[in-house]
Amino acid sequence: MELDSDISLVRRARDGEFAAFETLFERHRTLVYRFAYQMTPRRDDAEDIVQEAFIRAYQNLDKYRDEAKFTTWLLRIVTNLCTDQARMYHRRQALEQQEAGGALDWMTVGNIDDPVQNLEADRRKEALRRALAALPIHHRSVIILRDIEEREYQEISQMLGCTVGGAKLRVLRARRALRDRIAPLLNEDKK
């Protein structure tokens, strides 16, 4: 069992055993991909980020210290990559929105039988996703980690390099910021 732990795989990968690194990739790629997808809601961008994150992890295996979980370290790399990517994304997004002009909205397909409800649910979901994407990256990352990916505060604090209390405070502030953004939408639903 010890042979298959992340730490032992990292050690073997450091010694040049690429298969060990591939095992780490297979084990954690979904976790990393999910996080990357939430941070940059485009599948191809998320995949590129995951690949780049694993490449950077491979290159910097010597910098990984055993006291943190490998996934925590990995998600930290992803967060940094997403921060860089977000800057470029905002520039590109404006251009693409101009081109698309919302022409494909009518093709949205939902799971509920009632098409009106489908449309409404999709509209709300999309609005929430947009509100989340519009948050500053430090708010967005903690909401994704805590409220979407349901990571423990302990792990979030390790990723952010702060105390557990600090992580809780950041999550609280981020939720407040998100609520301020989507409050008009929620009030609209009440009516």
Place this chain on the structure above:
Amino acid sequence: MNRKFEDELLKLAFEETTPEQAMVMERAAQQDPEAAQALSQYRQMRLGLRELAEVPADQLSKERLREAILTRGLKPRRGFNLGWVAMPAMAAALAVVFLAYRPHPAVTPQVVASRGDNPFRMATITPPSPLAMVTPTHDIDSNPAKTVAPRPSAATMVALRHVVRHHGKHVPEALDAKVKDGIFDPEFDGSRFAMIASVSHSENVLPSPSVSAAVPAPNPIVLIDSQKDGNTGAARATEVDSSSNVVVGG
């Protein structure tokens, strides 16, 4: 509703309170419509965020990763644990090398001002010689020692400087007058006349507070005649290799 109460509602909506706290907060929220609305909004937000957890399947693969790593020719870096020790040692070694091979003060003439590719440069002779010199040569950098000229008389130099400073483009005519007055010897100062005549047409004459000494130019010397060309109306210019037989103002 104050901020602290709102934060407690937020925790309640995201189920981060103890059951006892939850009961108290629920009761408080029911009595305050604003708090009830906020609690409802936070709960909706939480549900909405959970719905976002669905992500499309990825198309990642080990092969793709391996290819990317192999294409870039990457390997895990080896840790260099002596970094903190090595850095001061490296700095000390560099300091020793710098002190051992630092440049000594030059005793040969040095170029103190230059305008790129322009052939006219200003140079100074470093002590012990107190004189500065103006030279239009290209060779001052490669062979500076040869640029020191025989020293003319101080009276001649003062006259030359006065001519250049006050007569501008009419240097040849002004020099003619000086020769006629016998202020300087054209045999001795022929090369200087030629040089000054040519330099005075450029913008590269830099004022020097010290007495200047000119150098015979290895490049062709241009003599500017006081007579004008009939066709062009400009002063005639003649290029010569040596100025020893040139009679200035003749």
